[in-house]
Amino acid sequence: MSVATPTVDELEDLLLACRYGDLEDVQQFVDRFGPDPLNDARDERGNTVLHMVAGNGHIETLEYLLRHVPPALLSARNDARSTALHWAALNSHLAVAQALVKLPGGPGADLIDAKNEAGRTPLGEAENVGWEDGAKWFVEVMKLEENQKGEELQVAEDAEDAEKIEVEIQDAEGQIAKMTIGQRPAGESSIPPSAP
The missing domain is CATH 2.20.25 (N-terminal domain of TfIIb)
Structure with a gap:
């Protein structure tokens, strides 16, 4: 039995569902198309499903996605070379940042060292927006x-x-x-x- 291939519009709907944290729509997408298209879905700026949920703090949707995407997707960068962890830091989402860093088999604390196009790491983004709790947590888990x-x-x-x-x-x-x-x-x- 072959799985249907999502259209461009269906991929855009998936990204919007991730952006708004609509877990039910994300689950229906996976039920219909399987988990593989989650890896390739990108918006016009190169943002993945993980960028969308991380930037908007949707922890339940993130936890669901993390069960269905390869850990390598955590290192995926958008056009500004930012990872999903950069977005979590930029928007002060501690539970999301912790889930991304603590994913078994994922890049772990190495994500904290990834620099975006502006030359900032997720720690640098946290400091830049004055997110002290996040910056403190990043420093505590960094590989120094x-x-x-x-x-x-x-x-x-x-x-x-x-x-x-x-x-x-x-x-x-x-x-x-x-x-x-x-x-x-x-x-x-x-x-x-x-x-x-």
Whole structure:
């Protein structure tokens, strides 16, 4: 039994359903045409189904799509070289960003390092729009290599700042991004217990 091939109009309807988070329409599309056309659907700017749901924060539709598309689609770039994660960051959608990065078998934290045409990573987009929660989460899950050029870890030394760790990351343009992570609840020691 062969599966029907969607028309251009049906692919456009699919992209609109993803843009508006219409899970039922997306499911009906997959039921009719199978999951393969999900991989190739693009709008006039090269945006995929994942760009559409990620940019608009439709987590339920995203979770459905992630079960039906290959993990490589997470790395797909639009005409501006942005991934779906760039769009999630640009629009401050934390649950969506986490689902994209945490997908088993997907690119994982490597997505955070992808630069778009403007030279910004998803972390850079988050910082650019002032999305502190997202930027903090990106920094926490990034693959930071010790002594990597442009990155420096500073540990606070006085009691007042002992609850914070500041990370400085220098991007390709030489701009420094500072992020405070690892705040501990009041009363919890920042000094690890000594080994027996």
